[in-house]
Amino acid sequence: MKPAQVVKALAALAQPTRLAIYRLLVKAGPEGMAAGRISVKLKMSPAAMSFHFKTLSHAGLLESRQDGRFVYYAVNFKVMNGIVDYLTENCCGGEACGVADKAKAC
Numbered sequence: 001m002k003p004a005q006v007v008k009a010l011a012a013l014a015q016p017t018r019l020a021i022y023r024l025l026v027k028a029g030p031e032g033m034a035a036g037r038i039s040v041k042l043k044m045s046p047a048a049m050s051f052h053f054k055t056l057s058h059a060g061l062l063e064s065r066q067d068g069r070f071v072y073y074a075v076n077f078k079v080m081n082g083i084v085d086y087l088t089e090n091c092c093g094g095e096a097c098g099v100a101d102k103a104k105a106c
Contacts, residue, residue, distance in 0.1 A: 022062075028075075033074075063076050
C-alpha cells in the first residue's frame, strides 16, 4: 500500500462519527449494514451520515451496494488489512514480538 493511501484513510478515520461508523461496520462483518440502520444505531440523521459515508468511501475504506431502495455499506477488509500491514511491516525491527500475529487474526 502506498503512503498516500494510508494517509487518506487515516485522515478519514480521524473524526469521531466516521470512526464510530467504521468500528460498527467492522463488527458487522462482510455483509455490512443498511445506511438507515447505521443512522439509528449511532443516533444521527441520515442526511448527516451521507457526508461521512462519502468520505469513508472516497478513502477506500467502505464499499456500498444497492438492494432495492436500501444502500448497504461494508468495510473493505482488503484495504483495512493493507493499512495494518503497512503500519506494522517494520515492527520491532523484524524481530518476533506478537503484534503481527494479532493483526493477522482479523
